[in-house]
Amino acid sequence: MPTTRHRIALIPGDGIGQEVIPPATAILDAVGRRHGLAFTYETFDWSCERHAAEGAMMPPDGLMRIRAHDAILLGAVGWPGVPDHVSLWGLLIPIRREFEQYVNMRPISVFDGVRSPLKDALPRGVDGGVDGGVDLVIVRENSEGEYSTIGGRFGHGEGEFALQESVFTRTGIRRIAEFGFALAEERRCRLVAATKSNGIVHTMPFWDQVVDECAAAHPDVTWHLEHIDALAAKMVLQPGDFDVVLGSNLFGDILSDLAAAVAGSIGIAPSANLNPSGERPSMFEPVHGSAPDIAGQGVANPLGAIWSASMMLDHLGHRDAGAEVLQAIRASLRDGYLTRDLGGTTSTAQMTRAVLDRLGAH
Numbered sequence: 001m002p003t004t005r006h007r008i009a010l011i012p013g014d015g016i017g018q019e020v021i022p023p024a025t026a027i028l029d030a031v032g033r034r035h036g037l038a039f040t041y042e043t044f045d046w047s048c049e050r051h052a053a054e055g056a057m058m059p060p061d062g063l064m065r066i067r068a069h070d071a072i073l074l075g076a077v078g079w080p081g082v083p084d085h086v087s088l089w090g091l092l093i094p095i096r097r098e099f100e101q102y103v104n105m106r107p108i109s110v111f112d113g114v115r116s117p118l119k120d121a122l123p124r125g126v127d128g129g130v131d132g133g134v135d136l137v138i139v140r141e142n143s144e145g146e147y148s149t150i151g152g153r154f155g156h157g158e159g160e161f162a163l164q165e166s167v168f169t170r171t172g173i174r175r176i177a178e179f180g181f182a183l184a185e186e187r188r189c190r191l192v193a194a195t196k197s198n199g200i201v202h203t204m205p206f207w208d209q210v211v212d213e214c215a216a217a218h219p220d221v222t223w224h225l226e227h228i229d230a231l232a233a234k235m236v237l238q239p240g241d242f243d244v245v246l247g248s249n250l251f252g253d254i255l256s257d258l259a260a261a262v263a264g265s266i267g268i269a270p271s272a273n274l275n276p277s278g279e280r281p282s283m284f285e286p287v288h289g290s291a292p293d294i295a296g297q298g299v300a301n302p303l304g305a306i307w308s309a310s311m312m313l314d315h316l317g318h319r320d321a322g323a324e325v326l327q328a329i330r331a332s333l334r335d336g337y338l339t340r341d342l343g344g345t346t347s348t349a350q351m352t353r354a355v356l357d358r359l360g361a362h
């Protein structure tokens with residue numbers, strides 16, 4: 001088998017970010033050996049720890065150093081002592097924007113063996129799941145929208161006020177909507193787009209209109225707009241009804257944590273920051289943060305990082321390898337390996353071992 005080589009930039013970051021990246025690379029190496037893939041890793045110490053020592057999350061030429069890699073695998077950044085907006089805007093957002101990773105994609109599944117806090121949320125389809133089970137993807141706009149820097153704080157005392165502008169461009173809405181509809185076509189052909197055009201009267205009606213224009217090119221997809229508040233309630237009450245959920249930057253952010261919680265734990269949830277053109281590297285990261293409350297104890301759930309690595313394999317064109325990793329995750333959970341966040345006692349190392357043992361063993 002000819003070997004395909006990939007150069008991966010690793011940014012473990014802070015806290016449990018450093019504990020979940022080694023499991024992810026161990027899994028990549030193992031599945032890579034079976035599929036003729038060789039990964040070389042370059043590790044960057046960009047983090048709040050670096051910020052404390054050197055005054056910046058990453059060096060000034062940081063983005064230049066990782067722009068030629070095939071992909072970026074990130075653990076988590078954030079630590080007490082460095083304000084969260086500093087860690088986010090000092091590292092994650094520059095990477096997402098500079099590399100035009102305008103899609104943030106977060107799949108959510110309930111797995112056999114994992115108890116959702118909602119008793120009616122069950123696995124879907126595969127391996128004994130049910131038709132109405134939970135298997136959905138949040139597609140979040142990742143480059144504009146509500147997360148803009150336009151605005152400021154003005155005045156003093158009682159007269160002080162803050163102003164923050166949202167930016168919605170036709171290009172930005174169209175490309176994320178296109179991605180969402182195309183993904184729905186590969187899945188179960190259903191899409192819900194989050195809106196709030198009753199309360200937000202300029203940007204949201206524009207969003208609705210451009211999404212609707214994109215829908216015309218995808219007649220096979222059954223879709224509708226739904227106000228974010230009602231949508232949030234429905235995601236809790238009937239999570240099995242959803243396939244692709246499309247949202248702006250803010251709405252997608254909130255819905256993806258909500259959906260991850262519905263599935264049982266944010267410790268499992270993965271995410272991909274995609275540049276679908278492939279011209280610049282995409283970034284893969286678990287949804288969870290650095291979890292200072294459990295960092296250093298060896299109990300972090302590595303599955304969010306491992307599933308993120310599986311999404312990286314898909315993106316690099318190795319879908320069989322990606323599917324094998326997901327299958328090994330599913331089998332490990334089904335066999336009863338549960339970390340503390342899932343109500344069990346399995347350690348990070350034991351969970352990693354379980355997935356490694358099951359790779360290709362189904």
Ligand code: NAI
Binds near residue numbers: 016079092266285292
């Ligand atoms: P968090 O996700 O770090 O933790 C929330 C809760 O979930 C904690 O009780 C934690 O122990 C638990 N948890 C999270 N991941 C887990 C895992 N893999 N296994 C087991 N338990 C897990 O969110 P929190 O506490 O709000 O944020 C902590 C720091 O992380 C902050 O500085 C925040 O800014 C940062 N953060 C970074 C993100 C990123 O890098 N993309 C995303 C979210 C938060």
Ligand code: MG
Binds near residue numbers: 253254257
């Ligand atoms: Mg979030």
